[in-house]
Every structure is written in C-alpha cells, then in structure tokens.
Amino acid sequence: MIKSFFFKQVKENSPIGTTVLRVTAIDKDSNNNGRVTYHLKSNQLYFALDINSGMITTKKVFDREATQNYFCVVEARDQGQPSMTDICVVEISIGDENDNAPQFESKNYNISVFEDELVGKELLIVVATDRDAGINARVRYHITDGNTGEKSFVTAIGLDTKAIFEGKD
Ligand SMILES: [Ca+2]
Ligand SMILES: [Ca+2]
Ligand SMILES: [Ca+2]
Secondary structure (H helix, E strand, O other): OOOOEEEEEEEOOOOOOOEEEEOOOOOOOOHHHHOEEEEEOOOOOOEEEOOOOOEEEEOOOOOOOOOOEEEEEEEEEEOOOOOOEEEEEEEEEEEOOOOOOOEEOOOOOOOOOOOOOOOOOOOOEEEEEOOOOHHHHOOEEEEEEEEEOOEEEEEEEOOOOEEEOOOOO
8 A cells, every 4th residue: 555544534414425535555566466456344334445446435424423433444455376465544534514503401491580680680591502513513692582472582503602691671
C-alpha cells in the first residue's frame, strides 16, 4: 500500500453509492506477480470496494447521531503464486448535517409570579438540547408569543444552551 492509513469524511444522509476514496497499492513485479486486487476485510455491510480500482463507495445512508466513525481494513493482493499481500486501514468519519431540531426538556413549564415582583427577577431557566454537532447543535431562545390562554411560548433556535425566560406583563 502507498500508505498504511487513510482518512476521509462522508456526510451523513449521502445517497448509497457515494464515493468515499480510492486506495492504491504499487507492486514492482511484472505480469501477474505485480497485478493487484483489493479486498475489504471489515464493514462489508456498510461499504463496497471495487476489486480492481480500489475505489470505496457507500452501501448505506449514514446517521452521524448513531455512529460517527467506521474503520475499514483493506487488503491488496498480487496474483503471483504464492500471492503476496499488504493491508491498510481506512477511517471514515461521518460528517454532521443539521437534521435534528432542538428539543425542550419539558413541553410545558408552569411558574407563579407575585404581582409586585421585581422587574428583571429570574423566574425559570428553560433548556433545549440538539443531537447534532457544532454550530448545528447550538441553541438560541426566543419568546414567540405571550398571554395567549395565560401562556407564553418560547422557541429554541441557534446559539447558547441556556436562556432566562423573564416575566412579562
Ligand atoms: Ca442524523
Ligand atoms: Ca440541529
Ligand atoms: Ca446531524
């Protein structure tokens, strides 16, 4: 093999048949003694390897929130008698797509406030989490409606992980 370790990222939700990368081995012998074929030794359920070109493609649609990394062992074999082999490891990392919305820990929060409560008094902290990674998991909170059926509505979208829900008249 040209290298013993390869790394490549594939985005989650990519269609089956998406190209991952091509592994290459060089054999200095002539004819069959130097003719190389490639064989996938692990994760055959998830990836396909072209025996002649060394091209790896996907066999599944991946979900980063379920599994983030796959390690494939690839063997290169010449056609000599007896044949000689080499192996390499290909790490395939599943990249994040923003495919999860934030979720509040609770759908309903109830608080009572004294009518003469100080302005700016902290009443409640609402928390929403998002299963994605990095910026796709950052949550921002907005009060989107108020005093409708004695309820206020808070929406989580984008940045901090916590926000203070302050009382309004
Ligand atoms: Ca996902
Ligand atoms: Ca998200
Ligand atoms: Ca995701």
